[in-house]
Amino acid sequence: MLAAMENTTLQPAAAPHVLVVDDDREIRDLLARFFERHGLRVTAVRDAREARRALPNAHFQLVVLDLMMPGETGLDFARWLRGPASGHDGIGIVMLTAMGEETDRIIGLELGADDYVPKPFNPRELLARIRAVLRRAGDQGGRPHEAATQLWRFNGWTLDPTRRRLLNPDKVEVPLTGGEYDLLVALVERANRVLTRDMLLDLLRGRQAGPFDRAIDVAVSRLRRKLEDDGRHAQLIKTVRGGGYVLAAEVERL
Amino acid sequence: MIGWSSLVPRSLGGRTALVLLIGLTIVQVSGLAIHALDRIGLQRIAQSRDVGVMLMSVYRAVVLTPPPQREAVVRELDLANGMRASLHTGPPVGDLLPTPQPLRRQIVVSTGLVVVPQGQRPREILMFGDVNVGRLVVGMRLPDGEWLQLAVPLEAPRIWHSRTFLVAFVLMTLAAAVLTIWAVRRLTAPVRTLALAAERLGRDVNAPPLPEDGPLEVSTAAAAFNTMAARIRRFVQDRTFMLTAIGHDLRTPITRLKLRAEFVDDEELRRKIVNDLDELEAMVSATLAFGRDVTTDEPVTSVDLTELVRTVLDEACDMRPDLAEHIGYDGPDHMPIRARSVALKRAVTNLVMNALAYGNSAFAIIRPAVDGMVTLLVEDNGPGLPLSEVDRLFQPFQRIEMSRNKETGGMGLGLPIARNIFRAHGGDVTLGNRPNGGARATVTLPV
Numbered sequence A: 001m002l003a004a005m006e007n008t009t010l011q012p013a014a015a016p017h018v019l020v021v022d023d024d025r026e027i028r029d030l031l032a033r034f035f036e037r038h039g040l041r042v043t044a045v046r047d048a049r050e051a052r053r054a055l056p057n058a059h060f061q062l063v064v065l066d067l068m069m070p071g072e073t074g075l076d077f078a079r080w081l082r083g084p085a086s087g088h089d090g091i092g093i094v095m096l097t098a099m100g101e102e103t104d105r106i107i108g109l110e111l112g113a114d115d116y117v118p119k120p121f122n123p124r125e126l127l128a129r130i131r132a133v134l135r136r137a138g139d140q141g142g143r144p145h146e147a148a149t150q151l152w153r154f155n156g157w158t159l160d161p162t163r164r165r166l167l168n169p170d171k172v173e174v175p176l177t178g179g180e181y182d183l184l185v186a187l188v189e190r191a192n193r194v195l196t197r198d199m200l201l202d203l204l205r206g207r208q209a210g211p212f213d214r215a216i217d218v219a220v221s222r223l224r225r226k227l228e229d230d231g232r233h234a235q236l237i238k239t240v241r242g243g244g245y246v247l248a249a250e251v252e253r254l
Numbered sequence B: 001m002i003g004w005s006s007l008v009p010r011s012l013g014g015r016t017a018l019v020l021l022i023g024l025t026i027v028q029v030s031g032l033a034i035h036a037l038d039r040i041g042l043q044r045i046a047q048s049r050d051v052g053v054m055l056m057s058v059y060r061a062v063v064l065t066p067p068p069q070r071e072a073v074v075r076e077l078d079l080a081n082g083m084r085a086s087l088h089t090g091p092p093v094g095d096l097l098p099t100p101q102p103l104r105r106q107i108v109v110s111t112g113l114v115v116v117p118q119g120q121r122p123r124e125i126l127m128f129g130d131v132n133v134g135r136l137v138v139g140m141r142l143p144d145g146e147w148l149q150l151a152v153p154l155e156a157p158r159i160w161h162s163r164t165f166l167v168a169f170v171l172m173t174l175a176a177a178v179l180t181i182w183a184v185r186r187l188t189a190p191v192r193t194l195a196l197a198a199e200r201l202g203r204d205v206n207a208p209p210l211p212e213d214g215p216l217e218v219s220t221a222a223a224a225f226n227t228m229a230a231r232i233r234r235f236v237q238d239r240t241f242m243l244t245a246i247g248h249d250l251r252t253p254i255t256r257l258k259l260r261a262e263f264v265d266d267e268e269l270r271r272k273i274v275n276d277l278d279e280l281e282a283m284v285s286a287t288l289a290f291g292r293d294v295t296t297d298e299p300v301t302s303v304d305l306t307e308l309v310r311t312v313l314d315e316a317c318d319m320r321p322d323l324a325e326h327i328g329y330d331g332p333d334h335m336p337i338r339a340r341s342v343a344l345k346r347a348v349t350n351l352v353m354n355a356l357a358y359g360n361s362a363f364a365i366i367r368p369a370v371d372g373m374v375t376l377l378v379e380d381n382g383p384g385l386p387l388s389e390v391d392r393l394f395q396p397f398q399r400i401e402m403s404r405n406k407e408t409g410g411m412g413l414g415l416p417i418a419r420n421i422f423r424a425h426g427g428d429v430t431l432g433n434r435p436n437g438g439a440r441a442t443v444t445l446p447v
Helices: A025-037 A048-057 A074-082 A102-110 A123-139 A178-189 A197-204 A212-226 B002-007 B012-063 B067-076 B101-111 B163-203 B216-261 B267-291 B305-319 B321-326 B341-359 B387-393 B414-424
Strands: A017-021 A041-045 A062-066 A092-097 A115-118 A152-154 A157-160 A165-167 A237-240 A244-247 B084-088 B124-130 B135-141 B147-153 B301-304 B327-330 B336-339 B362-370 B373-379 B428-433 B439-446
Touching: A017 A025, A017 A048, A025 A041, A025 A123, A025 B216, A041 A048, A048 A074, A062 A074, A062 A123, A074 A092, A074 A102, A092 A123, A115 A123, A157 A178, A178 A197, A178 A212, A178 A244, A197 A212, A197 A244, A212 A237, A212 B305, B012 B067, B012 B084, B012 B101, B012 B135, B012 B147, B012 B163, B067 B084, B101 B124, B163 B216, B216 B267, B267 B414, B301 B305, B301 B341, B305 B321, B305 B327, B305 B336, B305 B341, B305 B362, B305 B373, B321 B327, B336 B341, B336 B439, B341 B362, B341 B373, B341 B414, B341 B439, B387 B428, B414 B428, B414 B439
Parallel strands: A017 A041, A017 A062, A062 A092, A092 A115, B327 B362
Antiparallel strands: A152 A157, A157 A165, A237 A244, B084 B147, B124 B135, B135 B147, B301 B336, B362 B373, B373 B439, B428 B439
């Protein structure tokens, strides 16, 4: 038991440290091995109780949290983690949810999880999501969950990150693909800042298959159409010479 | 015979009202007839009495006058309107038929009401004409042999006396009819409520229960209905729990295998294992999607159907870039409807994926709303569907025979899931072929 808990291995100090909380021993061990192979430091524990004990022992940047656990559920633990009592309210949280359980996902995101991955997940996608959260944390000075439970509004459009929905000025939902949604979030979070194609590629990796370069341009043109932004004289998502995009709008946080 | 059945109302309320109204009409008509007959009889008696008394009054005036002055007296008489009197040596002649016995007897009896001196009553009374011809010609033989002849107009008896009677009668009938229809509607309302509740239960198994009040039969039916709904609900819940449990139990081993695959060094082997696992996962998720109650998970919101369809088509292009030329949309730029967007997107995706799998193409067409229903067509240029199999395709785990290979295979759950979702939205989906080849799925959705 102790062996499983103290799974921390030595990695260069710069490597991000991830706490994996999952009640399935096999998954826990496999995840630890997989993450370590990809340059993360990992501590794996089996439930919320052990996680609480492990937290003070190291400087964790992120928790990979299974929602369905015996005893204290992942949701309760996430709520505690985000509360002021934990002392770790700036930590990143990626939740492993049951497949397609919409309610779990929404509650999880409302509680301030940074992302969720439905089980059974593709390990590489999980890794990409974890990297994205860590990168965002780096961008925003260690407060990656700041974006939780809020709405963005720009030019009359509303983006609801909890339900992953885009509403037009008439409050009609305009469906987005996963890639389009991630792209729009990336643009909205950094409104009026130029994002190079490389940065966008980084943000979208793990979501899209296929040639990424083209995927970005295709996703941008589809987003423009959905946002009724005329492709040739785009006013909202502007093309920047030299290969990048910028969302030119005042973004209001609600 | 053909037109007859279409005249009979189809609803219980309509039929009950019809029966009651027919009954009411019969009662009213017979009541009116009885009243009219009685009234006609009464009028006849009054009329014959008047005629008899008038005849006898004239006769009395004439008989009491000495014969030489009679001509003058008859001429001087102030007779009631329309009556004419004359003296003759013989009985009256003319083309009129003799008066029918009952009327004649009544008139003759009435003549006895006028007092005449002893021995001066008419020796003989002859009577011609009737109500139908509108006049009577009466001959009365005086004791000395002379004939007093009188022509009397006879008015036909009227069914009602005043026009207000008719108005009142019509008003009364109308009021009774309105009252009948109201009462019937009120009494049959619970049946309609029951039908609506059954309809609602079909769409949403968690629909609120019926109120168990009202008349005894109605409350019993409502209670029985609620019990049935509760049983169905429990059955659906049990099934959902079971499927969710299976899904959850399968998730863990699949997750483990996916992780283990990452440690397979042979890249080709790893890719194949991951593909198998993806397929397995797709099967589990399709089974779960079929088992899950689509209505419970997600709230209904306003969604742009056009953008939803375009998003699905975009994703299809991403998945099959080689077929991008054969994927397209035609229709209005916006079509806001009330829907559960995640579920609806899954349903549309299933149709588009079928079109791609069997027809190597997918064209979506939205037709503007007619009678509150939007039509969405998903068409392909493939070989089309064998029409004999169309019904079977909506059964879970059924597929077109030629598709039982890995290339286009699936679980045979795409269409059942799609249909469940469209129906849960109050719409439906049917399958058929385009006139010039290729399959066509026709979806209707309420705006």
